[in-house]
Amino acid sequence: MASWSKLVRFTDLAGNIHFGEPTDDFSHAKVWEGISLFSLARTDRVERIAALLPPYQPDSILCIGLNYLDHAKECNRPIPSYPVLFYKPKLTVNGPFSDVVVPQHCKSLDYENELCVVMARDAKDVAESDAIDYILGYTVGNDVSSREWQQQERSGGQFSFAKSCDGFLPFGPAIVSARLVPDPQNLALVTRVNGEVVQDGSTCNMIFSVAKIISFLSQGTTIPAGALIMTGTPAGVAAFKTSPPVWLRNGDVVECAISGIGFIKNKMVTQ
Structure with missing residues (x-):
């Protein structure tokens, strides 16, 4: 277990990058020195947070699709018997409050x-x-997604290309220590687009629990320390919310919040 409660990565007013444990309002952070999550040492130094960065740079990003009962039903897909795995590349990583730049395609x-x-x-x-x-x-x-690139005729039904553009994974703002989350299957997820609630779900609706996902993915394959595992999304995605769907547009602001963990907020900017 981590000795910190929450960990952020941030720039100070001079532009230096640090890991740190933030104050409740994320205005300042007590600095933890080190170059990675696994080489950190506590200091007594406090710095003002100028900008929040992705909490760390994962080398491996494993993603689970169709992992909520209500989402599988809205997709009109059968309930999977095993976790559906795909990957996002490292360059999808983006800051918790950074713009998401959307390519023309x-x-x-x-x-x-x-x-x-x-x-x-x-x-x-x-x-x-x-x-x-x-x-x-x-x-x-x-998990920002370009749905036309998930169509059978374009991708063979695979997910990764649709979700792999640079910056298509804003995350953060902090890593919350596992000891502060005694039950990951009892967390509320709420998503807002321009202030309007579009997703309102709970991790209790997962088909495969966090523990089951880790156990399954680790069979015969090492999940490395520092890997980021995305555990799926509840119902309410744009693809199935209206007919025809109302996709995200230039300037739209998406806020994703999870109880006890925090929230991220990102503006979509089309090229």
Whole structure:
């Protein structure tokens, strides 16, 4: 377990980058020195937060699709028997309050509010009963998706290309220590677009729990320390909310919040 309660990565007023434990209003942070999540040492130095960055740079980003009962139903897809895995590349990582720059080839832009898990240590062949012990903490992520590139005729039904553009994973603002989240299956997720609620769900509606996901993904394959696991999104995505769908447009602001974890807020900016 981490000795900090919440961890952010930020720039100070001089432009220097630090890890730190933030005050409640995220105006200042007590600095933790180190170059990675696993080399941090507490200091007594406090710095003013000029800008919040992604909490860290994960080398491995594992994503689970169709993991909420209500979302699978709105997609008119059968309930999966096993977790549906896809990946996002490292350059999708974006700040918790940064703009999401949308390439010209992405016209059907959608949001997906997701509970994200940060792994504390390597995990291989982990039993479901032990899986929670491998978690460093939790954070909030938006799996930004360009739906036309998920169509069968364009992608063969695969998810990754639609979700892999640079900056298509804003997350943060902090990693919340696992010890502060005793039950990851009892968290509320709310998404707003320009202030209007579009997703209102709960992790209790997951098909595969956080523990089951970790156990399944670790069978025969090492999930490395520091990996980020995105655990799926509830119903209410733009693709199935109206007919025809109202996609995200230039200037739209998406806020993804998870109870006990925090919120991120990002403006969509089309190229």
